[in-house]
Every structure is written in C-alpha cells, then in structure tokens.
Amino acid sequence: MHPALDVAELVDLILDHLTTPHRLVDVEIPCNKSLAALARTCKSLQDPALNVLWREQYTLSNLLRCLPSHLCEVGKIRKLSGSHHVFRITGTTQPSDWDILLSYSTRIRTLRLRSDELEVCDASVFDKISTELPCDFLCPNLTSLRFNASQLSVIPRARFFLGPKIVDLDLHLTIGSDETLLDLPIQYPTLQNLSLSCFHLTCATSSKIVSSLREITHLSADTLDRAAFEHLSRLDTLKSLCLIYPSFEDMGLTSGPLLSQPTSSAFPALQKLYLDDVTPEFAIEVISLLSHRQLESLDIGTDPFLSKTAAHRLYSALATHLSHSSLLNLRIGTPSDYTDSHSFKASIAEYMVDGPTLAVLFPFQNLTELRLQAPLGFFIDDSTAWDMARAWPHLRRLHLAAKAGAPCHNPHGIMSIHALTAFARYCSDLTSLTLTTFDARTFLIADSMHAVSQSSLEFLDVGTSPLRDSLAVALFLHAVFPKLDRITIFDEWMWDEADQVDGFGVNQQCRAWKQVQEILTS
Known part of the structure; x- marks a missing residue:
C-alpha cells in the first residue's frame, strides 16, 4: 500500500x-x-x-432504530405546528434486546440534544430505559453533553445521559427552576467545561454549583456571589470565564471589594474573559484583579450610552492591568441581548470617542482583532489613522462603529480616504475593516496610481462616509485593496428603498457605495 x-x-x-x-x-x-x-x-x-x-450524535433516532423492530413503532401526534412522528416501545424488552444498541452507544462521546428531538420519543421510551436497560446509562462513555430543553417534561430525561465520564456539559433550560436543575445527578466536581443558561436560576443556586467546581477550565454562568467568585479566583485550572449578568448587588460590591483578600495571584491561568451586560465600573473592578495576567481575549458588553470619559477610564484600566504583549482579541460594545435601535440626542463631544482616547490602547501591539463601539462612533483624523495602523500591525479585523440607531455625524476634520493607505502599508494581514466615517468626497485620482497595495482586505464597512464620485473611489480602493469585494454602509437595510428620505443623505450615499461595489466586482 x-x-x-x-x-x-x-x-x-x-x-x-x-x-x-x-x-x-x-x-x-x-x-x-x-x-x-x-x-x-x-x-x-x-x-x-x-x-x-x-463519536458525535445529534439525534437519538440512530440508537433507537437498533432495537428489535417488533418492539417498536412510529406513530403520529398532532400539534399546533402540524403532525409529528413519535417513537414508542410497545413491548417488554429482554437484556439481549439492548445488545446492538449498546454496542453502538458505547462509542458515543458527544451528544447534542434539543427539546424537539427528545419530544419525538414517547414517555414509554424513557420508562423502558429506566427500568429495563441493563446498565446505568444509555451512553456510558459519554464525555460531552449539550442539552437544550424548552419543555419542562423533557428536563428529567437528561439524567439518562449524565454518566460519570461527563467532563463537558452545556445546559440550556428555557423553563424550570432551581429545584429542576439541582435534581439532576450532575457530578460538578469533575467537570472541566460547564455552560449554564437556565431560566429563573437564582444567584444562590448558580453560586452553589460554581463553588463545587474543582477542575473547571471553561465556565459560563449568569451571575455569582462574592464567595463563588473568590473560589474561582483561586483555581489554577480556569482558563476561560464568561459571566452574563453579574451585578454589584450579587457580588456584594456595595459593601467591599470583590475579593476579601486581594492578591496578585488571582485567576493564575485565565486566558479568556467575557463580561456581558455589566457597568463600566464593574468591568474595571474585575480587570483590576488581573494585574498583568496573560489574558489573550477580553469581551465586554457594557453601557450602550458609554460616554467618552467612561470609555477613557475603561481603556485606561485595560492598559494598566493587562499584559500588553498577550492580549490578542478585544471587544468592547453593547450587551449581546441589546435590542434598542432608537437614536438619542447627545453631545458629539461627550459621546464620540476621539484619537487621544483610542491612543490609550496603542500599547497592545499584538492585537489581531479589535472591536469597539461608541454611541456616536469615533472621531478619527488622518494622523490618528496612521498612528492606529502603526500601533496595531498584526490586526486581521478592525471594527470601530457607532451604536445601532445612532444619529449620523460627519464632523469637520474626519480622516480622508487617503488615510486608508495607512492600513495597507502597516497592516498586511487585515481582512476586515469597519470605520464609522471617513471623507471620500475629494481626493486626487492620480494618487491611486502610486498607492500602496495590500492584498488581504476583503470587507470594508464605510459607516456613514460621504462620497461623490463612485468611479473614482472604486479605482482608488481597487489600487489600494485589490482583493476588496464587499462594501457595506451603516444600517444599509434602512436605505434599500429608493424612496427613502433622510436628513443626512444616507440613502444617496448607500446607492453610491453600492455602485462602488458593483464596479469592484464587475
């Protein structure tokens, strides 16, 4: 051979x-x-x-079909969404009837189940598994379980898969209570990866669970109390931490610091941190515990109306407490479930982040992805653009955007389209670029003949950038970024209709930028 x-x-x-x-x-x-x-x-x-x-299964059907056919039937049930098939075990099984099923179920290491998948099994199936299966668990060698339940009746069925070898558990329960979760035979001390997203799960219960973890490396939970957070800070196994709705009240920050005895050895192995729906003050409090830890990824979902002053404080905390060489990915924006798209009246000076504030992040020179969001976007002139490109030469994705629904601003002194050449010169790996605004109305077409060329950029979000001559802009962009094939504009979906009228001319700009893309891809 x-x-x-x-x-x-x-x-x-x-x-x-x-x-x-x-x-x-x-x-x-x-x-x-x-x-x-x-x-x-x-x-x-x-x-x-x-x-x-x-090794990896997304359904129980494959296993159930291994049972003798004379013991099984598939019927139909009617629901509001239509007719659905349901699997039933109709007779009494013998130990030998499970042999073929178990010969395959012992090979399963990862199982991903949703409520709709569990609902196709009649209650008789799990009754038989509970009383007649000749072993304790349906998949005895299972190590990873994703269990997504939206019906209260299917949650107890998780117990048939929670064997002693489970080290990776993702529970997403959109219905239930603390008792529902605590009644499941989960062996928390041996878990290495745990993601808990459970409806009405109280801070006390999530904290009790987290405090029992001993070997956890990746954890996602909603909120914790101070004792559970302090327990996590001492673990030398924890590499990734995600907290979705932590609060000052739950953590007891209204009466003291996060850690009763702050220490430079807190979170010794942490590499990734995700904080969602937190105040800037809370984020700063947590970041201050990570003094020069080797954090690689930081994601913060915070106040959608973050002022320039608050942004400066938050950026400064990062620059003060985090390792400048290890941080590769940074996102600071709105919370993941933020849906308010209404604009608000605000002072440009107060809510538009400027060059000096961005400069606070320049020491992180190994960043490969940077995503920042400000209520009214970012004020960047040509000088700032060149400074950014020099400071972050390893960027692959740069995203500087305004909050969804923010008013459109084209302040005097914004960067010119010429400044895009800074990213072509210094950021050779950049594939995606989003900028709130740059001025593409006036420039010398001859400049495109001598422009620096970068062959990685494929996507450009131009925000609310104004332009006049689509052909000239397209020629310039093609000269600088020859692989560029996709251009989008701020809230592009709003301006697709030809009869849309707005006070900023965004609909005309959208059509003009679409012409640019058509020229680039023709």
Missing part, C-alpha cells in the same frame, strides 16, 4: 476491488460516506471507523 494514501483514497481503493460490501447493521447513520463504506468493507478497520461514525 502506498504510504501517501489518506483515508478517503484508501476507501476508494477498497471499493474499487470489492463489489459487494459487507452489511454491518440495518441502521441509518448520517455520517461521512467514506467512513461508512470503510466500516462495511474492511474488518480490521471496522472498529476505528465505527468509533468515528458514532
């Missing part, structure tokens, strides 16, 4: 010489066809191929 053959080529070679593949079992497995063929044709590779085929 040729040593350079990969698995797919090996399968093709076998199929060329074997015209009658051996049938393993009459069960449908939605999987890689080459691996399925390999499992059927070569006994020596049967086990490895089946392990790959069954």
Whole structure:
C-alpha cells in the first residue's frame, strides 16, 4: 500500500476491488460516506471507523432504530405546528434486546440534544430505559453533553445521559427552576467545561454549583456571589470565564471589594474573559484583579450610552492591568441581548470617542482583532489613522462603529480616504475593516496610481462616509485593496428603498457605495 494514501483514497481503493460490501447493521447513520463504506468493507478497520461514525450524535433516532423492530413503532401526534412522528416501545424488552444498541452507544462521546428531538420519543421510551436497560446509562462513555430543553417534561430525561465520564456539559433550560436543575445527578466536581443558561436560576443556586467546581477550565454562568467568585479566583485550572449578568448587588460590591483578600495571584491561568451586560465600573473592578495576567481575549458588553470619559477610564484600566504583549482579541460594545435601535440626542463631544482616547490602547501591539463601539462612533483624523495602523500591525479585523440607531455625524476634520493607505502599508494581514466615517468626497485620482497595495482586505464597512464620485473611489480602493469585494454602509437595510428620505443623505450615499461595489466586482 502506498504510504501517501489518506483515508478517503484508501476507501476508494477498497471499493474499487470489492463489489459487494459487507452489511454491518440495518441502521441509518448520517455520517461521512467514506467512513461508512470503510466500516462495511474492511474488518480490521471496522472498529476505528465505527468509533468515528458514532463519536458525535445529534439525534437519538440512530440508537433507537437498533432495537428489535417488533418492539417498536412510529406513530403520529398532532400539534399546533402540524403532525409529528413519535417513537414508542410497545413491548417488554429482554437484556439481549439492548445488545446492538449498546454496542453502538458505547462509542458515543458527544451528544447534542434539543427539546424537539427528545419530544419525538414517547414517555414509554424513557420508562423502558429506566427500568429495563441493563446498565446505568444509555451512553456510558459519554464525555460531552449539550442539552437544550424548552419543555419542562423533557428536563428529567437528561439524567439518562449524565454518566460519570461527563467532563463537558452545556445546559440550556428555557423553563424550570432551581429545584429542576439541582435534581439532576450532575457530578460538578469533575467537570472541566460547564455552560449554564437556565431560566429563573437564582444567584444562590448558580453560586452553589460554581463553588463545587474543582477542575473547571471553561465556565459560563449568569451571575455569582462574592464567595463563588473568590473560589474561582483561586483555581489554577480556569482558563476561560464568561459571566452574563453579574451585578454589584450579587457580588456584594456595595459593601467591599470583590475579593476579601486581594492578591496578585488571582485567576493564575485565565486566558479568556467575557463580561456581558455589566457597568463600566464593574468591568474595571474585575480587570483590576488581573494585574498583568496573560489574558489573550477580553469581551465586554457594557453601557450602550458609554460616554467618552467612561470609555477613557475603561481603556485606561485595560492598559494598566493587562499584559500588553498577550492580549490578542478585544471587544468592547453593547450587551449581546441589546435590542434598542432608537437614536438619542447627545453631545458629539461627550459621546464620540476621539484619537487621544483610542491612543490609550496603542500599547497592545499584538492585537489581531479589535472591536469597539461608541454611541456616536469615533472621531478619527488622518494622523490618528496612521498612528492606529502603526500601533496595531498584526490586526486581521478592525471594527470601530457607532451604536445601532445612532444619529449620523460627519464632523469637520474626519480622516480622508487617503488615510486608508495607512492600513495597507502597516497592516498586511487585515481582512476586515469597519470605520464609522471617513471623507471620500475629494481626493486626487492620480494618487491611486502610486498607492500602496495590500492584498488581504476583503470587507470594508464605510459607516456613514460621504462620497461623490463612485468611479473614482472604486479605482482608488481597487489600487489600494485589490482583493476588496464587499462594501457595506451603516444600517444599509434602512436605505434599500429608493424612496427613502433622510436628513443626512444616507440613502444617496448607500446607492453610491453600492455602485462602488458593483464596479469592484464587475
């Protein structure tokens, strides 16, 4: 056999010489066809191929079809959304009836189940599993479980999959209570990855759960109390922490600092931190505990109306407490569930972030992704644009945008389209660029003949940038970014209708920028 053959080529070679593949079992497995063929044709590779085929499952149907057909039936039930099939076990099973099912279920390592998938199983199925399955768990070697339940009746069914080898657990319960969760036989001390998103889960319960974790490396939870947070700060295993709705009240910050005994060794292994729906003050309090930790990724969802002064305070906390060399990804914007798209009246000077405020982040010279959001966007002139490009030469994605629904501003002194050449010169890996506003109305077309060319940029969001001559702009952009093939404008969906009228001329600008893209892609 040729040593350079990969698995797919090996399968093709076998199929060329074997015209009658051996049938393993009459069960449908939605999987890689080459691996399925390999499992059927070569006994020596049967086990490895089946392990790959069954390793990750998104349904119980494949397993249930392994039961003897005379014990099973598929019926129909009527719901508001229409008729649905439901699987039932109609007779009494014997231990040997489970042999084929268990021969495959022991190979499953990852299982991802939703409520609708569990609802296709009649209650009789789980009654039989509970009383007649000749082992404790349906998938005894399962290590990773994603369980998404929106019906209270299916939540107890999670217990049939929560075996002793589970180290990765994602529970998304949109209905239920603290008791519903605590009643599940979850072995929290041995978990390495845990994501909890549970309806009406109180801070006391989530904190009790978190305080029992001993080997956790990745944690996502809604909120915690101070004791649970302090417990996490001492773990030398925790690499990733996501807190969705933490508050000063839950953490007890109204009566003292986050840690009763602040120490320079807090969160010794933390690499990724995600804080959502937090105040700037809360974010600063947490960041201050990470003095020069080797944080690689920081994501903060905070006040949609973050003022320039508050942004400066927050950026300064980052520059003071975080390692300038390790931080690669940084996002500071609105909370993930923020939906208010209404504009607001505000002072440009107070809510538009300027160059000196951005300069606070210049020390993070290894950033590969930077996403910042300000209520009225960012005031960037040509000098600031060049300083940004020099400060962040490793950027692949740069996103500086206004809050959704913010009014459009084109202040005097914004950067010219010429300044885009700064990113072409210094950011050779940049593939995506979003800028609130730059001025594309006047420039020398001859400049495009001598422009620096960068061949990585593919996407450009121009915000509310004004322009007059689509052809001239397209020629310039093609000269500077020859791979650029997609251009979008601020709230582009609002200006698609030809009869849209606004006070800023955005609808005309949108059509003009679409012409630019048409020229670039023609």
